[in-house]
Amino acid sequence: MSRPPTGGRRGPSGPKRRPDTRRPPEVDPARKVALDLLAAVRVDGAYANLALPELIAAAGLHGRDAALATELSYGSCRALGLLDAVIGSAGNRALADLDGDVLDALRLGAYQLLRTRIPAHAALSVTVDLVRAGRHPGAAGYVNAVLRRVSEADLDTWISRLAPDRADDEIGYLAVATSHPRWIAAALSDALGPRRDELEQALRADDAPPAVHLVARPGRIDRESLAAQVDGTPARYSPYGVYLPAGHPGSIAAIADGRAAVQDEGSQLVAVALAGAELDGADTRWLDLAAGPGGKAALLGAMAAERGAVVDAVEVAEHRAKLVRRTTSGLPVSVHTADGRDPGLPPASFDRVLLDAPCTGLGALRRRPEARWRRDPSDVADLVRLQGELLASAAQLVRPGGLIGYVTCSPHLAETAGVIARRPAGLELVDARPYLPGVPALGDGPTVQLWPHRHGTDAMFLALLRREP
Numbered sequence: 088m089s090r091p092p093t094g095g096r097r098g099p100s101g102p103k104r105r106p107d108t109r110r111p112p113e114v115d116p117a118r119k120v121a122l123d124l125l126a127a128v129r130v131d132g133a134y135a136n137l138a139l140p141e142l143i144a145a146a147g148l149h150g151r152d153a154a155l156a157t158e159l160s161y162g163s164c165r166a167l168g169l170l171d172a173v174i175g176s177a178g179n180r181a182l183a184d185l186d187g188d189v190l191d192a193l194r195l196g197a198y199q200l201l202r203t204r205i206p207a208h209a210a211l212s213v214t215v216d217l218v219r220a221g222r223h224p225g226a227a228g229y230v231n232a233v234l235r236r237v238s239e240a241d242l243d244t245w246i247s248r249l250a251p252d253r254a255d256d257e258i259g260y261l262a263v264a265t266s267h268p269r270w271i272a273a274a275l276s277d278a279l280g281p282r283r284d285e286l287e288q289a290l291r292a293d294d295a296p297p298a299v300h301l302v303a304r305p306g307r308i309d310r311e312s313l314a315a316q317v318d319g320t321p322a323r324y325s326p327y328g329v330y331l332p333a334g335h336p337g338s339i340a341a342i343a344d345g346r347a348a349v350q351d352e353g354s355q356l357v358a359v360a361l362a363g364a365e366l367d368g369a370d371t372r373w374l375d376l377a378a379g380p381g382g383k384a385a386l387l388g389a390m391a392a393e394r395g396a397v398v399d400a401v402e403v404a405e406h407r408a409k410l411v412r413r414t415t416s417g418l419p420v421s422v423h424t425a426d427g428r429d430p431g432l433p434p435a436s437f438d439r440v441l442l443d444a445p446c447t448g449l450g451a452l453r454r455r456p457e458a459r460w461r462r463d464p465s466d467v468a469d470l471v472r473l474q475g476e477l478l479a480s481a482a483q484l485v486r487p488g489g490l491i492g493y494v495t496c497s498p499h500l501a502e503t504a505g506v507i508a509r510r511p512a513g514l515e516l517v518d519a520r521p522y523l524p525g526v527p528a529l530g531d532g533p534t535v536q537l538w539p540h541r542h543g544t545d546a547m548f549l550a551l552l553r554r555e556p
Contacts, residue, residue, distance in 0.1 A: 120142045139161075162203075165456045168459075169264075301317065302325070325356055351547075352544045356547070357549045361549075362387060372397060434484060439485075444474040450548070497546065517533060519549050519550065
């Protein structure tokens with residue numbers, strides 16, 4: 088059986104039928120970290136991108152071991168739906184009947200077999216050893232048997248067995264093949280509209296490890312100086328962006344002292360577009376209406392400082408408001424812990440208002456490995472209601488002639504075009520495309536939808552709205 092370019096393969100003599108229990112288990116530290124990460128996500132609802140660095144540090148992993156732990160952790164989280172379908176087919180027990188630790192081990196083993204080049208005998212041996220050394224050593228035989236059956240077919244074969252026929256149900260097929268919930272695949276297809284032929288590219292982009300994007304905060308450091316200091320590359324589109332080729336951002340001096348920060352280029356672009364859009368009259372008071380954790384508020388604050396403006400930032404959660412204060416320290420930003428729907432600020436008093444509304448986050452799935460399995464289609468209605476209420480508040484707070492930038496990190500049409508279609512009376516759409524110069528494939532306007540597979544950014548949506556005089 089041929090091996091797909093990114094798939095696993097069986098060892099030359101095939102996996103053993105029974106685990107060798109005569110020797111003590113050998114626990115591989117990188118795989119142990121990955122297994123612990125899966126447990127933290129499952130049991131504690133941990134965010135993989137926050138929990139994994141702590142686990143790697145606690146285990147003392149560096150170099151190749153840290154890289155392997157990262158690949159196995161993030162990859163298993165992203166592929167969870169496909170892995171569970173394969174395990175369910177290869178095993179003789181319902182997944183709900185399996186102990187969580189055993190299921191995590193099966194997921195980790197299946198990922199190595201199907202989506203890495205790790206030899207099958209090694210993937211089985213180390214996974215079984217993890218089980219033998221864990222809380223349920225008696226399950227080692229079952230794990231070995233299931234993974235042996237998983238290893239009998241490659242990834243493409245398993246997809247052909249489990250997915251609908253592509254000719255009859257392309258969305259269903261791609262949902263299985265790219266390990267996305269079907270409702271997310273359908274939402275992305277709807278958002279692509281006439282360019283639905285890009286759906287597979289869009290889904291696979293969610294599995295591509297994103298590059299680290301830095302922002303050079305204007306007035307503190309310029310993009311070229313930051314790029315030179317970190318051996319990076321100036322961003323293609325953002326005038327403040329830098330692509331970091333390698334290394335840990337936390338070790339960069341400019342980040343440590345607040346001259347720069349980690350920020351996706353898409354997030355930079357929507358803030359820059361709002362700040363750069365044409366505006367008649369006063370331009371001294373800006374507002375970030377849903378500011379946590381503060382990245383956009385800091386960029387707005389740095390741009391405002393250069394132009395003699397000030398920024399108010401609103402965040403409903405106190406712990407996130409503290410993050411905003413920390414992130415915007417030294418900038419002309421006043422932080423208010425309040426509900427953006429009724430923040431207690433003077434109406435009609437802001438020249439520019441950024442509303443980066445809470446959303447499903449479907450545009451940042453590549454950065455949040457487990458997120459696609461935590462969201463549910465039932466979440467959308469409540470979020471859309473909140474987005475509409477926040478937009479109504481922004482419409483009250485912006486002055487006549489002032490601008491609102493409505494932003495979501497989601498391409499879901501209900502959260503983007505749907506909210507804008509029901510916008511408060513007196514808000515006219517402004518074509519946002521001229522304020523993202525040099526960015527290709529922005530569509531027919533007046534709103535803008537960025538995409539990971541087209542632009543290398545998170546899938547940020549932007550609508551610019553002017554309050555009629």
